[in-house]
Amino acid sequence: MNLHLQNVKRTPIMVALMTGAFVATLNETLLGNALPVLMNEFQVGATTIQWLTAAYLLVVGALIPVTALIQQWFTTRQLFFISMITFLIGTIVAALAPTFMLLLVGRVVQAIGTGLIIPLLMNTLLMIYPAEKRGSIMGILFLIFTFAPAIGPTLSGIVIEALDWRWLFYIVIPITLLSFIIGYFYLVNVTELTKSKVDILSIILSTLGFGGVVYGFSATGNGGWSDPQVYWPIVIGSLALILFVVRQLRISNPILELRTFKFPMFSLSIILLIIVMMSMFATTTLLPMFMQSVLLVTAFQSGLTMLPGSVVNGLMSPIxxxxxxxxxxxxxxxxxxxxxxxxxxxxxxxxxxxxTLQITITHCLLMIGVALVLVPVQTYGLNQITSEYYPHGSAIFSTLQQVAGAIGTSLFIATMSARSRSHLAQSTDSNDVTQQLTASVAGYSDTFMLGFIISIIAVVVSLFIRKKQVN
Structure with a gap:
């Protein structure tokens, strides 16, 4: 930690940034229990409605790499106010949206604000806290990053049951304004401006790469892996990401310093984070759909079912x-x-x-496991790199956390849709309601089995974690 930051009043800075991050990350899953309602409202299918979540995560993930560079151009206060104002505008647009496309636009604008605030928060905390205190601070930070998205489906279920879906956005507006006010009075600048040159081509390649891959995965639910709408976006996105990596290693002012991956344990931590985030976000989206479309419970009931897991996750993160x-x-x-x-x-x-009791207990178990992994794996990974890589290391973690959530959501919902249709096609009477529900259950089961297999890979990878920390 720099000597000139030792006397900074850390608590007010944390409050200002974490309030903004809470409301921003809450919106990653706030529509969870509202998705079935919105499908009926706008007459769209599951693979279309999931873009309200996947696009949000994708935009956040695509924008975060740029923030390592943006933080060299704007002060802490400037970037905070830009992010909060942008988020507020997106919230208002979504709240008043008369069509699905305009609602999606509002979500994208919200995501831009979120993509700015998350890495700003992480980098600022890395700057003002010494290494020996980062575990505890990251625990509090992940109380925001995991608890806020975790309570999203519960909150949406309660709101949908009592009010109109637009209130999911109305209730966010005063919280955003509160964050803005706290930041105005307490936030100070903790970063130094260098105003490095912006590489536009890197930004284009990053956006095209992540966007293509996520879009391709999301489209698998419609036509399967043999559909050109699936494999071409994935191929083009993968090529763009390869070119992005090559360019970052060759230019003098990369938007994302990929040499951070020269630290082996940092790279291992990234792999574990990706797998856990895929599982968490996908499950958070799938469970409300399963309960409402298969078990035929209300949005309010499905929200309450997921509440204990959300609370457990929030309590576990600081611990x-x-x-x-x-x-x-x-x-x-x-x-x-x-x-x-x-x-x-x-x-x-x-x-x-x-x-629902079975679902509650299992969801609690999942969220305990998630809490035990996310805080330590990210703190451990960042402790493996030297201080000059902190902005890029936190940006990489934040980027891949959001992209993994987007890919996980898209992949799992697409798999569920495809497998459910496949099981229904094998039934004796595809018009029979019982057989439709049975096919849906089988589709969900196949999807969670995919998640189980991926998680076993993570267990094997975790065995290679070294006990010693670099920093």
């Missing part, structure tokens, strides 16, 4: 931060991943007779 400071990474991350794997396997066993 795991302290456990990391005391015991290190391995002893927390490996059991956490095993718990995630067990929960995902239990999801594959759900049937038409499953109860």
């Amino acid at each position: 795991t931060g302290k456990l990391f400071d005391r015991f290190g990474a391995r002893i927390i991350i490996i059991p956490g991943l095993l718990i995630v794997s067990i929960a995902l396997y239990l999801f594959t066993r759900f049937t038409l007779e499953s109860t």
Whole structure:
């Protein structure tokens, strides 16, 4: 930590930034229980409606790499106000949207604000706190990053049951204004401006790459992997990402310093983060759809069903931060991943007779595992790099966290849609309601099995974590 930042009043800065980050990350999943309602409202299918979540995560993920560079052009205060104003505009547009496309536009504008605030928060905390306190601070930070998205489906269920879906955006407006006011009075500048040259081509390649891959995965639910609408975006996106990587390694002012990956344990941490975020965001989106479309419960009931898991996750995040400071990474991350794997396997066993209590218990188990992994794995990864890489390291984590959520959501929903149709096609009477529900259950089961297999890979990877930390 720089000497001139030692006397900075850290608590007011944390409050200002975390309030903004809370309302921004809450919106990543705030539409969770509203998706079935919005499908009826705008007459669109599951693979279309999921873009309200996937596009949000994708835009955040595509924008975050640029923020490492943006933070060299704008002060902490300037970037905070820009992000909050942008987020507020997007919220208002979404709240008043008369069509699906305009609602999607509002979500994208919201995501731009979110993409600015998340890395600003992470980099600022890395700058003002010493390494020996980062575990605890990251625990509090992930109380925001995981608890806010986790309570999104619950909150949306309650709001949808009592009010119109537009209130999901109306209630966000005063919280955003509160964040703006706190920031105005308490936020100070903690970064130094260097105004490095902006490489437009890198930004284009990054956006095209992540966008193409996520779009391709999301389209698999319509035509399968053999559909040109699936494989061409993935191919083009993958090529763009390869060119992006090559360019970042060759230019003198990369928007994302990929040499951060020269630290092996940082790279390993990234792999684990991607897998866990795919599982968490996909499950957060799938469970409300399963409960409302298969078990036929209301949005309010599905929201309450997921509330205990959200609370458990929020309570666990600060605790795991302290456990990391005391015991290190391995002893927390490996059991956490095993718990995630067990929960995902239990999801594959759900049937038409499953109860909301079963879902609540399994979801709680999943969120405990997620909490045990996310805080330690990110703190551990950032502790493996030197201080000059902090802005880029936090940007990489934030970028891939959001992109993984977008890909996970798209891939899992597309898989669920495709597998459900496949099972229904094999039924004796595709018009029979019972057989339709049975096919849907089988589709969800296949999807969670995919998540289980991916989580087992994460368990194997976690065995290579070294006990010693670099910083």
